[in-house]
Structures are given as C-alpha cells and as structure tokens.
Amino acid sequence: MELSIQSVTKTYKRGQTRALDDFSAVLTPGVYGFLGPNGAGKSTLMNIITGNLRPDSGSILWDGTDTRKMGANFRDLIGYMPQQQGLYDDFTAKRFLWYMAALKKIPRRQAAQRITELLSMVGLTDDASKKLGAYSGGMKQRILIAQALLNDPSLLILDEPTAGLDPKERIRIRNFISKIAQDKIVLFATHVVSDVEYIAKEIILIKRGKLLLKEEPAQILRRMETLVCEVHLPKEDVSDFVKTHKVSNIFGDKDGMTVRFLNDPSCPVSDAIFAKPMLEDVYLSYFSDETQTDGFSFS
Ligand SMILES: Nc1ncnc2c1ncn2[C@@H]1O[C@H](COP(=O)(O)OP(=O)(O)OP(=O)(O)O)[C@@H](O)[C@H]1O
Structure with missing residues (x-):
C-alpha cells in the first residue's frame, strides 16, 4: 500500500498564492503527523489528494497508478475528515451516519453493521439518537471521524481532527487514531505538535507550500x-x-x-x-x- 505525491504545485489564482511548491512524498501504512503553521498548505494538499482540487502540475499515485485514472476506485479507498464541518444539527448521529453511508453507496446491510460498530468504537452508542446540534465539540469530532471510517478506508485523511478540543478529548482522539492506523495510511494534519508526537511513524513539516522535513520523530530528536x-x-x-x-x-x-x-x-x-x-x-x-x-x- 503506497501513496506517492509527486511534484505537486498549486497556485490559487485569486491572491496569486503559491499554496504548494513542488511537494513530493511517499507514504506507507502508519500515522503521518502533518505539521505546519496556518496557511502552510496542508488543506490544499489534502484536497488535492482527495481529488477535490486539481493541482497545476504533479500527480498523486496509489500503488503506482495515477489516482485521476482510478476515479471512483480511488475515492472508495479514502476516508476524509475535512476541516470545515458542515454538520447537520437536526440530524441524530445515527441518521447522519446513514446519510453518509448512502452518499458513499455502501450497501444497507453492510452499513447497518458498520454504523453499530463505529458508534461503539468512537464511544457514542448511548448518544446515537441525540441530535448533532446538542453534541459537544469532542463528540462532533468523533462522529466526523466515524463517518470517515464508514468504508473502512485504506487512506484516512484527517484535517485538524482535534481542533478546539479540551486535553482529555485530544488524548482520546489521538489514541483512537493510533489504534485504527495499523493497516491504513493516515495523514493527520495539525498545528499542535503534541497531537502527533507519540503516535506518528513520521513527521512531515510543511512551510509555505514546501516540504521541509519527513522523518521519524526519534531520528529528528536524535539529530x-x-x-x-x-x-x-x-x-x-x-x-x-x-x-x-x-x-x-x-x-x-x-x-x-x-x-x-x-x-x-x-x-x-x-x-x-x-x-x-x-x-x-x-x-x-x-x-x-x-x-x-x-x-x-x-x-
Ligand atoms: N480558495 C483559496 N483561494 C485563494 N487562496 C487560498 C485558497 N485556499 C487557500 N488559500 C491560500 O493558500 C495558502 C495555503 O492554505 P491552506 O488552507 O492549504 O493552508 P493550511 O496549512 O491548511 O492552513 P490552516 O492550518 O490555517 O488550515 C494560504 O496562503 C491560503 O491563504
């Protein structure tokens, strides 16, 4: 399982910002802590990987095949938790997961089993019939992670999954992600170093659209x-x-x-x-x- 980001460059026409500048990296299963300050280019790269945004140049390969050529076959492999959260406040958690499962075209029987499983995994079984509008920030983040996992993705992309959470919820989410990451490539974007310090196989640092560093935490610290x-x-x-x-x-x-x-x-x-x-x-x-x-x- 390998995701290869090859020389990706993206300039937003409005504002002429070069959000990504010849960015290349190869990812294999495990958690990648994707760190950089606001505006570094993290969301842009994630949107390009998921196919929501087109790069000016460069490509994304999955096991050697261009993901644009794979189309829906690649999208079926992805779980994505975006930063902007348009949650449906009037939906219960369960209805929200059913709705997302329908969008992902997951067969009903499979969806029923997966939704029960995921609600338990993220500790929301008892709150499954509560409306999302009544959820705390941490509960909302957990249900958003759950929807990203509906299709048991091989590639999990998390854009600031711990934003706005208290320390207890941060630790809970971090541990959960670490537990499920064994057989997945997880790209975990954050600007909070402690989120990924102990769970990342490698740290990727990005600054003004350029890759600065991609290395194991222990190796970085030794250096x-x-x-x-x-x-x-x-x-x-x-x-x-x-x-x-x-x-x-x-x-x-x-x-x-x-x-x-x-x-x-x-x-x-x-x-x-x-x-x-x-x-x-x-x-x-x-x-x-x-x-x-x-x-x-x-x-
Ligand atoms: N739609 C857009 N139009 C114009 N410029 C944009 C657009 N989206 C992002 N940018 C600019 O591109 C650069 C990279 O933004 P991006 O959102 O990818 O960074 P980020 O690392 O995800 O930041 P944050 O941590 O704040 O989400 C920034 O300078 C940003 O202002």
Whole structure:
C-alpha cells in the first residue's frame, strides 16, 4: 500500500498564492503527523489528494497508478475528515451516519453493521439518537471521524481532527487514531505538535507550500540533541533574553526563572545546560519566524 505525491504545485489564482511548491512524498501504512503553521498548505494538499482540487502540475499515485485514472476506485479507498464541518444539527448521529453511508453507496446491510460498530468504537452508542446540534465539540469530532471510517478506508485523511478540543478529548482522539492506523495510511494534519508526537511513524513539516522535513520523530530528536538549552535567570533579565533568543518555555520559581531556548552555538549563553529536545522545540526551530515569541513581558 503506497501513496506517492509527486511534484505537486498549486497556485490559487485569486491572491496569486503559491499554496504548494513542488511537494513530493511517499507514504506507507502508519500515522503521518502533518505539521505546519496556518496557511502552510496542508488543506490544499489534502484536497488535492482527495481529488477535490486539481493541482497545476504533479500527480498523486496509489500503488503506482495515477489516482485521476482510478476515479471512483480511488475515492472508495479514502476516508476524509475535512476541516470545515458542515454538520447537520437536526440530524441524530445515527441518521447522519446513514446519510453518509448512502452518499458513499455502501450497501444497507453492510452499513447497518458498520454504523453499530463505529458508534461503539468512537464511544457514542448511548448518544446515537441525540441530535448533532446538542453534541459537544469532542463528540462532533468523533462522529466526523466515524463517518470517515464508514468504508473502512485504506487512506484516512484527517484535517485538524482535534481542533478546539479540551486535553482529555485530544488524548482520546489521538489514541483512537493510533489504534485504527495499523493497516491504513493516515495523514493527520495539525498545528499542535503534541497531537502527533507519540503516535506518528513520521513527521512531515510543511512551510509555505514546501516540504521541509519527513522523518521519524526519534531520528529528528536524535539529530537535534544539542538544539535545546536551559538557563536560570533573574526575573528582570528575562524580557531582554526573550528578545534575543528563540524561547520555547519559561518556568518561574522563587529564585528567578528557568528559560528553555534554542541553542545558537555562535552565541553561547553562560551557565546554560543542554536539555532533552522535544518535538515542540524542533517545530519552533523551523517555524520561529512564524510563531509569536516576543511581545510578552516578564518584568
Ligand atoms: N480558495 C483559496 N483561494 C485563494 N487562496 C487560498 C485558497 N485556499 C487557500 N488559500 C491560500 O493558500 C495558502 C495555503 O492554505 P491552506 O488552507 O492549504 O493552508 P493550511 O496549512 O491548511 O492552513 P490552516 O492550518 O490555517 O488550515 C494560504 O496562503 C491560503 O491563504
């Protein structure tokens, strides 16, 4: 099972934005954490893979065949959870899944069994007859994941499945996705690193439409072993330090503040010690020009 994204480029005519720039990657079963800041091109790529959007150039291959040539045969392999959620508030969860199963042309008997199974898998059996308008954010996300799984897809595309959820729901959804990913290619787009840190086989970083990195989390962290440092500073020095360094965390205690920052070997900080890097630090190192690290006051 292999999805090959080959030199995909897309420019939106309106605004002349190059949303994807010669993007290539090969995906095999497992979870891919697809990370990048707002506007990086994640949704555009997902829409191109699903066939909702045409690239200017490049192609998507499934096991070596161009997905445009496969047509409905490829669409039958996909489960897609889009970011914009047009949920039918007056539908019950069960009716919504039946409706989606009909759109996907799943035979009735198969759909009945699958809907019962999926409601149980996402923990919504007891709420199946409730209207979606009365669902919490987490319940809505879970029913949307359930609809993406109706056809038992080989390729599951999730665009920000944990957006707007509290930490407990995030963990629940993350664990669920990890459990079902064994025999699927799962593309999990997010800008929250902790969503995918522990479940991703590989991390894909995208910035302004270009692929920056595609690598196993453990390998990335090994490569970044001397990336992160911590230093203990008096509280009044922190504001200036933040202006001149890429700071990922600040922790206060009664003697001052411990500041976690990205190490710049050309500008050593006295008394700093190496800290164990985390993917969030890696994210900051690639996207610090797009993340807000200044503007805080610590004095
Ligand atoms: N329909 C459109 N018309 C014009 N420009 C667009 C359109 N859709 C997206 N863009 C632009 O293309 C770029 C990539 O957008 P895209 O939605 O793919 O990014 P994203 O990584 O999914 O961001 P987010 O995390 O905010 O959803 C952005 O600059 C965006 O403004």
